[in-house]
Amino acid sequence: MNTKSLRFKITDAFYIAMMIIPIVFGIVLKVVTTPPSEGISITGALVYFSIPMPLQDFLITESQVNSAIAFIVILFFCLYITHGLSEKAELKRQHIAEFIVEKVAALVEENMGDYFKGFTPFIIAILALSGVSSLLTLFGLYPPTSDINIVGGWAVLVFILITYYKMKCGPLHYLKAFGDPVPFLAPLNIISEVATPLSMAFRHYGNVLSGSVISVLLGAALGGLSSMVLGWLPGFLADIPLFRIGIPAVLSVYFDIFSGCLQAFIFAMLTMLYVAGGFPLEEYMNRKAKKEKTRKCVTNK
Amino acid sequence: MELAIGIILGCCALGAGMAMIAGIGPGIGEGNAVASACEAIGRQPESKGSVTTTMLMGCAIAETTGLYALVIAILLIFVAPNLLVDILVETIKAL
Numbered sequence: 001m002n003t004k005s006l007r008f009k010i011t012d013a014f015y016i017a018m019m020i021i022p023i024v025f026g027i028v029l030k031v032v033t034t035p036p037s038e039g040i041s042i043t044g045a046l047v048y049f050s051i052p053m054p055l056q057d058f059l060i061t062e063s064q065v066n067s068a069i070a071f072i073v074i075l076f077f078c079l080y081i082t083h084g085l086s087e088k089a090e091l092k093r094q095h096i097a098e099f100i101v102e103k104v105a106a107l108v109e110e111n112m113g114d115y116f117k118g119f120t121p122f123i124i125a126i127l128a129l130s131g132v133s134s135l136l137t138l139f140g141l142y143p144p145t146s147d148i149n150i151v152g153g154w155a156v157l158v159f160i161l162i163t164y165y166k167m168k169c170g171p172l173h174y175l176k177a178f179g180d181p182v183p184f185l186a187p188l189n190i191i192s193e194v195a196t197p198l199s200m201a202f203r204h205y206g207n208v209l210s211g212s213v214i215s216v217l218l219g220a221a222l223g224g225l226s227s228m229v230l231g232w233l234p235g236f237l238a239d240i241p242l243f244r245i246g247i248p249a250v251l252s253v254y255f256d257i258f259s260g261c262l263q264a265f266i267f268a269m270l271t272m273l274y275v276a277g278g279f280p281l282e283e284y285m286n287r288k289a290k291k292e293k294t295r296k297c298v299t300n301k
Numbered sequence: 302m303e304l305a306i307g308i309i310l311g312c313c314a315l316g317a318g319m320a321m322i323a324g325i326g327p328g329i330g331e332g333n334a335v336a337s338a339c340e341a342i343g344r345q346p347e348s349k350g351s352v353t354t355t356m357l358m359g360c361a362i363a364e365t366t367g368l369y370a371l372v373i374a375i376l377l378i379f380v381a382p383n384l385l386v387d388i389l390v391e392t393i394k395a396l
Contacts, residue, residue: 206368
């Protein structure tokens with residue numbers, strides 16, 4: 001029972017390899033394409049090539065390539081973790097998969113209520129995408145989440161969802177919500193509506209970007225300090241920035257691991273709260289009941 | 302010309318520094334939030350999980366204004382000088 005067939009093992013190895021190959025590909029691409037630079041430099045994403053388009057050139061940048069890497073890694077991780085599912089849960093990985101799904105389902109149900117049970121896959125997708133994208137820094141890759149275009153795209157997607165669920169009771173009800181306490185406040189309501197995706201995008205991108213900027217500044221400062229203090233050492237020893245060993249790693253635990261995971265969690269949490277908070281559930285249920293009543297009347301006649 | 306470029310660079314740096322004054326607000330706010338969360342956990346240790354989650358959410362939202370300031374500071378340091386110097390050069394050429 002415990003022995004896995006050869007085919008099963010080969011498929012497993014293929015999935016694991018496909019999780020590692022994109023990351024290696026990304027590292028190689030980064031090493032090949034990064035222009036040599038003196039000292040520290042803080043730059044945006046590298047532009048690999050641009051496709052001419054009528055309105056504006058379509059740029060293929062580092063952040064797009066790296067988010068594609070994140071997609072592939074997540075896809076094959078999911079394939080690996082759900083490979084060989086069975087009712088008896090013979091494999092350890094099935095427990096991990098069930099744990100993840102159960103936790104997120106409980107989170108969604110706690111924050112969004114029963115009506116939004118179907119949101120679990122979407123929330124898991126956001127969590128995984130954001131988390132893996134931020135954690136790509138651990139391999140020295142440019143994190144796609146520190147590019148506002150990527151995070152802004154997610155925020156626009158969430159904004160469309162929020163608006164869709166607000167529109168569920170008809171456009172008239174949606175427009176009425178803008179003049180909620182007093183019609184006089186409508187401009188402020190419109191501003192706060194627009195500020196929602198803007199603040200979501202800025203929050204995620206600002207946190208990740210500030211982490212990498214501070215890391216670069218600290219690395220440069222430590223390099224300078226060690227060349228100042230240990231510059232008298234003979235030979236090649238003076239060129240090695242000894243102070244850079246170890247200290248940035250402590251910061252990296254906070255900025256890369258903790259902050260990346262926390263921002264993923266917060267983005268998912270805010271998505272849930274905004275979508276569930278914007279949806280007028282009682283009104284929708286009343287309307288649905290009314291509609292069914294009229295339909296029944298019509299069919300009875 | 303050099304003077305104009307120097308003024309642009311200096312003012313961009315000054316503006317970035319001044320924008321980050323906004324960092325005070327989120328600092329005080331998050332400090333208050335964490336202090337209250339510690340109090341709440343001290344009073345009811347069994348509610349630690351939910352209090353921590355809510356506190357992190359609140360901290361993230363309180364951080365937003367500071368991050369706006371950070372974004373503006375980063376734009377002022379890395380993006381604005383190039384843009385403004387380009388505009389300056391073009392205006393001088395046009396004259």
